[in-house]
Amino acid sequence: MQKDRVSSQPSVHTDASMIQFFRVYKTYPGNIRALANISFKIEKGEFVFVTGPSGAGKTTLLKLIIRAERPDQGEIVVNKRNVARLRHSQIPALRREIGFVFQDFKLLNHKSVYDNIALVLRALGHNKREIPKRVRQVLRVVGLEEWVLKQSPLKLSGGEQQRVAIARALLNTPAIILADEPTGNLDPDLTMEIMDLLEKVNTLGTTVVVATHDRSLVAQYSKRTIPLYRGQVAA
Amino acid sequence: MKGGMGALFILRRGFGIMRENGPAHILSIGTIAVAFFLFASFLLLPLNFASVLEAWEKKVQIILYLKDGTGEGRIPQLTEDLRKEEGIREVRYVSPGAAKKSFEKDLAGYGGVLKGLKAEIFPASFEITVQERFRTPERIRSLAARLDMIKEVEEVQYGGVWLERLSLILYTLRWGVWVLGGVLVAIIVSVTANTVRLTLYNKRGEIEILKLVGATDAFVKLPFYLEGGLQGLVGAGGSILLLLCLFHLFSAKVAPYLSFYFGQLRLSFLPPHMIASILGIGVAAGLLGGLFSLRKAGGI
Numbered sequence: 001m002q003k004d005r006v007s008s009q010p011s012v013h014t015d016a017s018m019i020q021f022f023r024v025y026k027t028y029p030g031n032i033r034a035l036a037n038i039s040f041k042i043e044k045g046e047f048v049f050v051t052g053p054s055g056a057g058k059t060t061l062l063k064l065i066i067r068a069e070r071p072d073q074g075e076i077v078v079n080k081r082n083v084a085r086l087r088h089s090q091i092p093a094l095r096r097e098i099g100f101v102f103q104d105f106k107l108l109n110h111k112s113v114y115d116n117i118a119l120v121l122r123a124l125g126h127n128k129r130e131i132p133k134r135v136r137q138v139l140r141v142v143g144l145e146e147w148v149l150k151q152s153p154l155k156l157s158g159g160e161q162q163r164v165a166i167a168r169a170l171l172n173t174p175a176i177i178l179a180d181e182p183t184g185n186l187d188p189d190l191t192m193e194i195m196d197l198l199e200k201v202n203t204l205g206t207t208v209v210v211a212t213h214d215r216s217l218v219a220q221y222s223k224r225t226i227p228l229y230r231g232q233v234a235a
Numbered sequence: 236m237k238g239g240m241g242a243l244f245i246l247r248r249g250f251g252i253m254r255e256n257g258p259a260h261i262l263s264i265g266t267i268a269v270a271f272f273l274f275a276s277f278l279l280l281p282l283n284f285a286s287v288l289e290a291w292e293k294k295v296q297i298i299l300y301l302k303d304g305t306g307e308g309r310i311p312q313l314t315e316d317l318r319k320e321e322g323i324r325e326v327r328y329v330s331p332g333a334a335k336k337s338f339e340k341d342l343a344g345y346g347g348v349l350k351g352l353k354a355e356i357f358p359a360s361f362e363i364t365v366q367e368r369f370r371t372p373e374r375i376r377s378l379a380a381r382l383d384m385i386k387e388v389e390e391v392q393y394g395g396v397w398l399e400r401l402s403l404i405l406y407t408l409r410w411g412v413w414v415l416g417g418v419l420v421a422i423i424v425s426v427t428a429n430t431v432r433l434t435l436y437n438k439r440g441e442i443e444i445l446k447l448v449g450a451t452d453a454f455v456k457l458p459f460y461l462e463g464g465l466q467g468l469v470g471a472g473g474s475i476l477l478l479l480c481l482f483h484l485f486s487a488k489v490a491p492y493l494s495f496y497f498g499q500l501r502l503s504f505l506p507p508h509m510i511a512s513i514l515g516i517g518v519a520a521g522l523l524g525g526l527f528s529l530r531k532a533g534g535i
Contacts, residue, residue: 092450092451100447119444120444123449172449
């Protein structure tokens with residue numbers, strides 16, 4: 001698929017940036033301002049925290065990256081694609097380059113762990129014979145053993161469930177991992193495990209963006225932070 | 236390779252969705268089958284009614300009763316004139332004597348009562364058989380009106396009133412079936428749309444994940460169209476099977492009794508093109524239901 005490049009935009013640089021926001025505004029119906037004048041750049045292979053209290057605009061920012069929302073103004077460039085101007089039919093291609101991890105895991109509890117992971121590969125048209133191999137491969141990356149494959153997600157601990165969700169996000173070897181409060185439902189030990197896993201993924205070359213309101217978590221890792229407050233980048 | 240795999244997976248997903256939401260689908264298919272059963276029955280009715288009408292039309296005779304005092308000498312000329320009339324195939328003169336004999340034969344059991352009846356009280360008449368292409372209510376009525384103009388004719392009798400009533404019923408049925416069909420299709424679309432909407436609601440988690448990982452619109456939506464289409468097809472197919480069973484039962488058990496009144500009945504089931512149309516309408520209505528529910532779901 002042809003990428004919607006933005007080289008004609010003089011003020012937007014695409015060089016080594018993986019994600020770039022340029023004067024982005026987003027307001028929800030009812031005149032609820034979610035983001036205003038947001039500009040930042042995340043380089044390829046970087047690990048970045050997006051921080052701020054609830055309602056600061058963290059989730060909206062992540063949604064804009066995957067084009068689940070459209071900005072009212074401004075430009076967003078993700079892996080050299082001008083996200084704001086993508087046609088509807090081009091959105092799946094963008095999302096295949098991004099893995100998304102949620103606070104509530106978003107696993108399908110009526111399916112086995114194997115089916116949760118394999119569903120994505122089937123949806124992306126992978127060869128039927130490759131699927132079991134790929135599922136086991138990604139399971140090893142997130143440090144889970146094979147016995148979990150036949151289990152329902154509900155039978156796993158919170159940490160294990162989040163590992164399954166991360167495994168699912170990693171399936172398509174994405175260029176970017178977006179994690180929205182990935183440790184919000186976990187105790188401190190499991191939080192560390194998941195953060196270590198995300199760091200490990202990052203060392204393999206994947207750009208990782210973690211949205212969190214947990215200041216103590218951010219303090220434990222010496223990573224760049226984009227602090228949001230009431231929809232703006234805090235000074 | 237990927238496309239083929241995808242199509243197969245989408246098909247399996249469509250069936251899987253129906254299996255997971257089984258009771259709702261069974262209910263929905265049942266409702267669709269009932270709706271189509273009514274529609275198909277109404278199609279079958281005029282189809283066979285027409286054959287009854289045809290059988291009656293074949294029996295149609297026009298009887299011209301002649302005025303008293305019409306001399307026997309006029310009969311050959313009248314017969315000749317009638318034969319020349321457009322639409323008439325056969326003309327048979329029935330003299331008062333012959334009419335009396337026929338009457339006595341028909342009422343043989345009441346022989347004693349009929350004794351002493353004079354032939355003169357039976358009017359002379361012509362029994363006229365109409366050509367096949369003239370056996371429509373309109374043409375018979377017009378022919379009868381022309382024959383009534385003959386000065387020797389006292390009265391013209393034909394089964395016109397019955398024929399007209401029958402053809403009016405047939406006409407109403409033919410139009411009624413399309414009105415009913417329209418209403419039923421609307422019901423089917425609504426039933427399918429609601430079932431698909433229920434499935435969409437149950438599957439919203441899976442849909443959200445599929446969209447997030449970059450599944451195409453076709454991959455996400457096709458199983459739901461398929462679900463709607465399959466519901467329509469299975470419902471319509473079921474209704475035709477049910478109707479076929481009842482039709483055979485009717486033909487075997489009830490039709491012989493009806494033959495006493497209508498003569499040898501040629502009952503026929505829906506022709507293949509009508510069955511194909513019903514199945515096609517089922518699929519189309521189901522797809523439309525799926526489309527409406529997906530439209531309403533908006534973000535999907």
